[in-house]
Amino acid sequence: MSERVTAERVTSRRGRGVVVRGNDIDTDQIIPARYMTSIRFAGLEEFVFRDVRFTSDGVPKGHPFDDRRYRGAEVLVVNQNFGCGSSREHAPQALGRWGIRAIVGESFAEIFFGNCVALGIPAVTASRADVAKLMDAVELDPAQELAVDLAARTVTWRGGSAAIRMPDGARGQLMDGSWDAMRTLLEARDQILAKAAALPYVKGF
Amino acid sequence: MAPGRNLLDKVWDLHTVRELPGGQTQLFIGLHLIHEVTSPQGFQMLDDAGLSVLVPSRTFATVDHIVPTDTHARPLRDAQAEEMLEAVEANTKRHGIQFFPIGSGSQGIVHVIGPELGLTQPGQTIACGDSHTSTHGAFGAIAFGIGTSQVRDVLASQCLALARPKVRRISVSGALGFGVYAKDVILHVIRRLGVKGGVGYAYEYAGPVIERLSMEERMTLCNMSIEGGARVGYVNPDDATFDYLRGRRFAPEAGAFEHAVAWWRSMASDKDARFDDEVELAGGEIAPTVTWGTNPGQAIGVTEKLPRVDELPDDDRAAAEDAYKFMDLVPGRPIAGTPIQVAFIGSCTNGRLSDLREAARVAKTGKVAPGVRALVVPGSEAVRAAAESEGLHEVFKAAGFQWREAGCSMCLAMNPDKLIGRELCASSSNRNFKGRQGSPTGRTLLMSPAMVAAAALRGRVADVRELL
Numbered sequence: 035m036s037e038r039v040t041a042e043r044v045t046s047r048r049g050r051g052v053v054v055r056g057n058d059i060d061t062d063q064i065i066p067a068r069y070m071t072s073i074r075f076a077g078l079e080e081f082v083f084r085d086v087r088f089t090s091d092g093v094p095k096g097h098p099f100d101d102r103r104y105r106g107a108e109v110l111v112v113n114q115n116f117g118c119g120s121s122r123e124h125a126p127q128a129l130g131r132w133g134i135r136a137i138v139g140e141s142f143a144e145i146f147f148g149n150c151v152a153l154g155i156p157a158v159t160a161s162r163a164d165v166a167k168l169m170d171a172v173e174l175d176p177a178q179e180l181a182v183d184l185a186a187r188t189v190t191w192r193g194g195s196a197a198i199r200m201p202d203g204a205r206g207q208l209m210d211g212s213w214d215a216m217r218t219l220l221e222a223r224d225q226i227l228a229k230a231a232a233l234p235y236v237k238g239f
Numbered sequence: 240m241a242p243g244r245n246l247l248d249k250v251w252d253l254h255t256v257r258e259l260p261g262g263q264t265q266l267f268i269g270l271h272l273i274h275e276v277t278s279p280q281g282f283q284m285l286d287d288a289g290l291s292v293l294v295p296s297r298t299f300a301t302v303d304h305i306v307p308t309d310t311h312a313r314p315l316r317d318a319q320a321e322e323m324l325e326a327v328e329a330n331t332k333r334h335g336i337q338f339f340p341i342g343s344g345s346q347g348i349v350h351v352i353g354p355e356l357g358l359t360q361p362g363q364t365i366a367c368g369d370s371h372t373s374t375h376g377a378f379g380a381i382a383f384g385i386g387t388s389q390v391r392d393v394l395a396s397q398c399l400a401l402a403r404p405k406v407r408r409i410s411v412s413g414a415l416g417f418g419v420y421a422k423d424v425i426l427h428v429i430r431r432l433g434v435k436g437g438v439g440y441a442y443e444y445a446g447p448v449i450e451r452l453s454m455e456e457r458m459t460l461c462n463m464s465i466e467g468g469a470r471v472g473y474v475n476p477d478d479a480t481f482d483y484l485r486g487r488r489f490a491p492e493a494g495a496f497e498h499a500v501a502w503w504r505s506m507a508s509d510k511d512a513r514f515d516d517e518v519e520l521a522g523g524e525i526a527p528t529v530t531w532g533t534n535p536g537q538a539i540g541v542t543e544k545l546p547r548v549d550e551l552p553d554d555d556r557a558a559a560e561d562a563y564k565f566m567d568l569v570p571g572r573p574i575a576g577t578p579i580q581v582a583f584i585g586s587c588t589n590g591r592l593s594d595l596r597e598a599a600r601v602a603k604t605g606k607v608a609p610g611v612r613a614l615v616v617p618g619s620e621a622v623r624a625a626a627e628s629e630g631l632h633e634v635f636k637a638a639g640f641q642w643r644e645a646g647c648s649m650c651l652a653m654n655p656d657k658l659i660g661r662e663l664c665a666s667s668s669n670r671n672f673k674g675r676q677g678s679p680t681g682r683t684l685l686m687s688p689a690m691v692a693a694a695a696l697r698g699r700v701a702d703v704r705e706l707l
């Protein structure tokens with residue numbers, strides 16, 4: 035995960051799918067804030083979607099993440115505005131630690147999307163009709179392998195495929211391994227320090 | 240002649256270190272604020288990479304999210320919370336970062352203390368691992384929330400890799416009616432433009448209504464830009480901004496202040512500035528507003544009836560049906576009169592002195608209704624002290640409100656202040672997502688602090704104009 039220092043080149047992700055339907059699934063649903071009181075990310079996977087998966091007495095409510103057919107899934111399929119709400123990176127961290135390595139959806143909240151890229155998890159969009167088809171296909175046959183191909187800009191499943199979109203900047207970062215921004219930013223160390231020294235509110239008015 | 244530039248363009252260009260391959264900008268971050276929840280992992284990643292903080296003098300730390308508000312006594316009862324606090328202490332000490340701890344007189348919610356200390360200034364780029372960083376845009380800064388990996392990036396490089404947002408100017412014309420506050424303005428903006436309407440945009444708030452807002456009100460406004468999907472929201476700096484900053488601890492000192500003002504003024508959007516989009520809203524149409532659902536765009540005026548699902552745009556219907564089920568509210572009925580069990584006044588949206596003053600004006604007119612748990616949580620130690628010196632705490636206590644220590648409190652469930660079970664909370668905070676206030680089934684109605692006080696006294700959602 036993000037502790038990794040040298041970034042891999044992410045050109046495609048293959049794996050079984052899991053469908054979580056619904057628009058505007060926010061970060062509080064993905065990882066309730068009460069599970070964020072730790073100074074580490076490890077163990078977050080246990081609480082992913084906690085309140086939509088279990089009643090307050092801990093009884094499973096039949097969420098896809100508890101459906102045995104989806105066990106081991108790596109590609110999450112969602113609808114609109116997934117990950118809206120807080121900036122907490124705990125949300126993609128929890129998903130990633132649960133095993134999700136790519137997300138296909140109709141749209142994503144901006145900060146969530148950025149956080150996914152920072153973890154090397156491509157979050158790609160497809161049209162509403164294509165997402166609907168993909169969801170149906172995965173639900174019908176959860177054992178099949180999906181391929182999210184950033185190079186070809188497609189998602190393919192058994193018997194179908196669709197175009198995917200991702201902003202060029204983020205796609206490029208994933209594909210050339212520069213998604214771990216820290217290294218890239220630090221290459222300009224001297225320019226950074228020069229910039230700091232030139233800003234009126236840093237050097238003094 | 241070249242077309243005029245807006246504030247975002249000016250600040251962006253000034254802070255650009257270089258363009259990155261792939262179209263993003265390497266942007267210098269002038270002010271980095273950190274707190275206990277999203278910084279420990281950032282420091283950990285930095286350590287793992289064997290790096291140190293590049294410009295420690297431009298990062299400032301406090302603790303807010305997990306701090307209990309009944310007592311600030313150490314060690315905190317919650318061992319994990321104590322561990323987070325200790326992590327901030329250790330990390331800031333080790334890296335030479337200025338920290339405003341509990342008891343310093345300067346601790347508080349990160350978006351309350353930045354402005355209060357004069358750290359937040361016009362023309363800056365500001366980042367913090369919290370989505371309500373947009374608050375600081377009230378000063379004409381470009382401020383945005385970042386994730387933990389980006390906290391690490393700023394610590395390591397004082398920079399972020401970002402795509403330049405488009406800018407939408409939202410002009411609010413006319414004047415606000417009696418009993419209508421900045422909170423109502425932003426809830427109205429989100430209601431009109433939607434919770435996704437601002438994705439990819441920075442919001443510039445302008446027009447006569449905005450120009451007349453105090454700095455604290457502008458902070459409330461910019462704070463909830465993110466609820467409208469806009470990661471950045473700002474107001475152009477003007478005399479109100481400069482007057483607010485004068486004399487604050489980290490503001491430029493007397494001799495330099497006028498130079499600073501001249502520079503700050505030059506950063507405001509030009510008169511002929513171009514925008515990617517423009518929206519005009521009429522201030523006179525804004526009523527005291529209340530949310531009824533599970534996203535902040537599901538809002539109505541307090542005198543309106545809950546919308547019928549079939550009146551809503553197609554895209555919003557499924558969410559509305561789901562929200563009605565969760566909230567246990569009935570379409571077609573008025574929102575006023577809905578019984579509440581909890582009233583929360585506080586948060587980085589509405590936990591400042593003027594918010595407490597407005598709420599106290601209402602609190603003075605009666606007593607908290609039986610069966611209602613009502614909390615007033617100042618946004619910072621300084622707000623608390625200022626409120627106490629005006630006697631506001633006595634007003635609240637006499638009316639039956641609890642008077643607490645500074646912190647995020649019931650805005651989110653990371654400290655002992657939580658909803659229990661199905662409780663319905665009238666809240667001056669910013670998010671009404673399911674589970675936000677600590678109980679997975681707990682329910683939130685967002686509104687202005689004066690409206691929360693009114694609801695507390697009546698035991699039901701009430702039109703604050705009847706009590707003022």
Ligand code: SF4
Pocket residue numbers: 303304348349350369371586587588646647650651668669
């Ligand atoms: S008050 Fe709420 S929104 Fe503001 S910083 Fe604290 S938790 Fe975040």
